[in-house]
Amino acid sequence: MHSSALTGQLLPFEPGEPHRIGLLAGAGRFPISFAKVAREQGHSVFCIGVKGMVDEELAEYCDHFTTGSLGRFAKAIRLFRRAQVRHAIMAGKIEKRVLFERFRWVRHLPDWRALHMMLRYARKNRKDDTMLLAVIKEFARDGIRFGSALDYCPELLVKHGFLTRRKPSQSQWRDIRFGWDIAREIGRLDIGQTVVVNDMAIMAVEAIEGTDEAIRRAGTLCRRGGFTVVKVAKPQQDMRFDVPTI
Incomplete structure (x- = not known):
C-alpha cells in the first residue's frame, strides 16, 4: 500500500487507478466538487447524502444517489457492499445542531448498527473526532476503508499564497x-x-x-x-x- 503525501494515511488503493468510491455527503458544495472531479478521473461514485442537508444537485455527478438519515448506518453499508464499494470518503458539512433538537430521534432514528456504535463510543464523549472515528471503525468492520477526498482529488486543496489581487493590510x-x-x-x-x-x-x-x-x-x-x-x-x-x- 502507498502512503498519502497529503494526509499521511496508508492508501488502500493504487494512486491514479479508477475505483468505485462510496461518498457519504453532507451539506455544501464540497461533495459536488469532489464528485465532479472524481467522475472526470474515471471513478464511479456511489453516494448517500444526509437527508435534509445534502444538495440534490449532487445526484447529477453520481452513478448512484440516495439519501438517508444520520442514524442509518446499516443502509449505507448495505448499499456500498451491493455496489462492491471498498473505498469511501466523507465530504460536506453535518449540521450537528440537529442532534440536540426536539424529536431528533424521530427525524434521525438510528438503526441497530448506529445504536451499537453509540453504546460503544458515545459514552466517552460526543466530540467530532470521537464520533466520526467511530463511524469509520463501524464501516471497516464490513471491509469498507475510508480515505480523504484529497487523496483522490488533490487539486481540490487550496494553493499556498494569496487567492486575490488584494493582500492583507x-x-x-x-x-x-x-x-x-x-x-x-x-x-x-x-x-x-x-x-x-x-x-x-x-x-x-x-x-x-x-x-x-x-x-x-x-x-x-x-x-x-x-x-x-x-x-x-x-x-x-x-x-x-x-x-x-x-
Missing part, C-alpha cells in the same frame, strides 16, 4: 497572527477551527454551530464590517472526515 496581518494561535488551540481541544478577530479582539469562536454561523454572529457585533476570519486545520486533523472548508 498590516492591521489584518496582526489580526491573522493573533487569531492563528487561538484557532489552533480550540482545534486541539476539538471545539472548532475558526475564530473571528477585530482589532486583536476575539468576536466569535466556532463551536457546534459551524463556521458560517460563527461568521454571521460576528457580523451582528461588527455591523460596519472590517473583521478577519481565521480558519485552520486542527493539529491532529484527520483529513478522512474533516477537511477544513469555507
Whole structure:
C-alpha cells in the first residue's frame, strides 16, 4: 500500500487507478466538487447524502444517489457492499445542531448498527473526532476503508499564497497572527477551527454551530464590517472526515 503525501494515511488503493468510491455527503458544495472531479478521473461514485442537508444537485455527478438519515448506518453499508464499494470518503458539512433538537430521534432514528456504535463510543464523549472515528471503525468492520477526498482529488486543496489581487493590510496581518494561535488551540481541544478577530479582539469562536454561523454572529457585533476570519486545520486533523472548508 502507498502512503498519502497529503494526509499521511496508508492508501488502500493504487494512486491514479479508477475505483468505485462510496461518498457519504453532507451539506455544501464540497461533495459536488469532489464528485465532479472524481467522475472526470474515471471513478464511479456511489453516494448517500444526509437527508435534509445534502444538495440534490449532487445526484447529477453520481452513478448512484440516495439519501438517508444520520442514524442509518446499516443502509449505507448495505448499499456500498451491493455496489462492491471498498473505498469511501466523507465530504460536506453535518449540521450537528440537529442532534440536540426536539424529536431528533424521530427525524434521525438510528438503526441497530448506529445504536451499537453509540453504546460503544458515545459514552466517552460526543466530540467530532470521537464520533466520526467511530463511524469509520463501524464501516471497516464490513471491509469498507475510508480515505480523504484529497487523496483522490488533490487539486481540490487550496494553493499556498494569496487567492486575490488584494493582500492583507498590516492591521489584518496582526489580526491573522493573533487569531492563528487561538484557532489552533480550540482545534486541539476539538471545539472548532475558526475564530473571528477585530482589532486583536476575539468576536466569535466556532463551536457546534459551524463556521458560517460563527461568521454571521460576528457580523451582528461588527455591523460596519472590517473583521478577519481565521480558519485552520486542527493539529491532529484527520483529513478522512474533516477537511477544513469555507
